[in-house]
Amino acid sequence: MYLTRLSLTNYRIFSRLELDFPRRVILFTGQNAQGKTSILEAVAYLANLSSISTANDRQLMNFYTPNEPITVARILGEFVRAGRRQTIEVRLIQDAATNPANPRFSKQVLLDGVKKRISDVYGQFNAVTFLPQMSRVIEGTPADRRQYFDEILSQVEPGYSRHLSAYTKALAQRNALLKTLAEVGGDKAQLEPWDELLARHGSLIMHARILALAALEKQAIPIHQRLTRDLEILQFQYQPSYEPLKKPAGQMALPVQTTLDRTGISAEELERGILAALKQCYHADIQRCQTSIGPHRDEVRFLSNQIDLEDFGSRGQTRTALLTLKFAEVTWMKQRTGEWPVLLLDEIMAELDPQRRKDLLSVVGQVEQAFLTATDLDMFTPEFVHEHEVWQVNQGIVTRS
Numbered sequence: 001m002y003l004t005r006l007s008l009t010n011y012r013i014f015s016r017l018e019l020d021f022p023r024r025v026i027l028f029t030g031q032n033a034q035g036k037t038s039i040l041e042a043v044a045y046l047a048n049l050s051s052i053s054t055a056n057d058r059q060l061m062n063f064y065t066p067n068e069p070i071t072v073a074r075i076l077g078e079f080v081r082a083g084r085r086q087t088i089e090v091r092l093i094q095d096a097a098t099n100p101a102n103p104r105f106s107k108q109v110l111l112d113g114v115k116k117r118i119s120d121v122y123g124q125f126n127a128v129t130f131l132p133q134m135s136r137v138i139e140g141t142p143a144d145r146r147q148y149f150d151e152i153l154s155q156v157e158p159g160y161s162r163h164l165s166a167y168t169k170a171l172a173q174r175n176a177l178l179k180t181l182a183e184v185g186g187d188k189a190q191l192e193p194w195d196e197l198l199a200r201h202g203s204l205i206m207h208a209r210i211l212a213l214a215a216l217e218k219q220a221i222p223i224h225q226r227l228t229r230d231l232e233i234l235q236f237q238y239q240p241s242y243e244p245l246k247k248p249a250g251q252m253a254l255p256v257q258t259t260l261d262r263t264g265i266s267a268e269e270l271e272r273g274i275l276a277a278l279k280q281c282y283h284a285d286i287q288r289c290q291t292s293i294g295p296h297r298d299e300v301r302f303l304s305n306q307i308d309l310e311d312f313g314s315r316g317q318t319r320t321a322l323l324t325l326k327f328a329e330v331t332w333m334k335q336r337t338g339e340w341p342v343l344l345l346d347e348i349m350a351e352l353d354p355q356r357r358k359d360l361l362s363v364v365g366q367v368e369q370a371f372l373t374a375t376d377l378d379m380f381t382p383e384f385v386h387e388h389e390v391w392q393v394n395q396g397i398v399t400r401s
């Protein structure tokens with residue numbers, strides 16, 4: 001798939017920007033603070049339906065928008081998927097008409113001009129985003145990793161984001177009830193409806209994570225071998241908080257450093273297992289006022305030659321593993337959706353050695369369209385610069401050079 005048009009209104013530094021794109025590689029260049037990353041962020045928004053750099057959508061509204069009672073920031077993307085032209089429009093609306101001191105903020109998403117629920121728009125436009133700060137996927141907290149996998153799964157698995165939001169809501173309700181039971185007591189059976197909801201949505205989330213991690217790992221192993229010249233074997237180790245595999249007889253615990261195959265377990269089995277496990281935790285859960293098992297407590301570890309990269313990986317090893325993960329994501333998305341995702345690379349070249357730069361550019365050449373940013377064109381070979389579109393970004397104005 002590829003983007004043919006991007007139209008921004010009152011978004012970040014751009015009060016208005018209209019860009020028509022060819023189906024190829026576009027390299028945005030310019031000094032610092034000119035708007036390069038903001039353009040990539042806008043394109044990524046069409047895929048993730050949230051910002052890659054802030055959790056607060058208000059920050060995306062142009063600071064200098066005239067102070068009207070109602071102001072709207074807009075990202076509109078037109079793209080071609082399987083030969084069909086489609087549009088996604090995101091409207092961020094600040095409404096100060098009723099309460100100027102505390103304006104209301106809302107978001108609307110339109111697919112082909114029709115207002116939709118956000119969960120129905122996921123997966124229409126796919127992008128793989130690579131930012132320097134993404135090393136937190138490997139080096140950061142379990143929550144960072146869950147968020148990363150949730151983002152890519154929302155883009156690829158129909159219904160995933162719906163299950164995730166239903167799960168999150170039910171979890172908050174169950175935790176609130178646990179608190180009431182701890183503080184004032186009551187019948188534990190009140191937990192049952194929440195257990196059922198958590199098991200139903202949680203099992204589908206877990207099932208999708210199991211299959212996605214196995215598929216991503218399958219893509220990643222040969223890529224990583226190539227990138228490390230056969231020196232390293234990469235493994236993705238899913239550590240669910242509820243373990244569906246039976247312990248082998250006579251063994252106290254499963255060995256930690258092996259990747260277990262859970263791909264044969266059905267969502268129904270997981271649902272029954274989670275439900276039973278939730279019931280066994282009533283006593284502890286009430287004491288802690290928290291639900292102790294479920295996908296919200298899952299963890300994923302990255303191992304290279306059986307060594308945990310978060311704890312023991314060198315800077316270079318982590319960076320290479322991340323590159324592998326991103327390449328695997330591209331081929332996995334192509335496999336799952338039948339379309340190449342758009343590739344978004346923000347200032348990545350500066351982080352890589354010359355060999356890795358070559359590896360990266362070969363993947364850039366594989367997809368239908370890629371957007372790159374760079375302050376310094378010297379990172380690229382003269383042939384690359386000559387062959388591709390190089391667009392200048394200066395104070396929010398974009399010119400094709």
Ligand SMILES: Nc1ncnc2c1ncn2[C@@H]1O[C@H](COP(=O)(O)OP(=O)(O)OP(=O)(O)O)[C@@H](O)[C@H]1O
Nearest residue numbers: 012013032033034035036037038059060061062063
């Ligand atoms: N909501 C906003 N309204 C107006 N301007 C904004 C808003 N948010 C960010 N900016 C400004 O937009 C400018 C461009 O930011 P951006 O991160 O896109 O630049 P960049 O070209 O990627 O720079 P760098 O090379 O440093 O990464 C910055 O000066 C930033 O302060």
Ligand SMILES: [Mg+2]
Nearest residue numbers: 036037038373
């Ligand atoms: Mg930038």
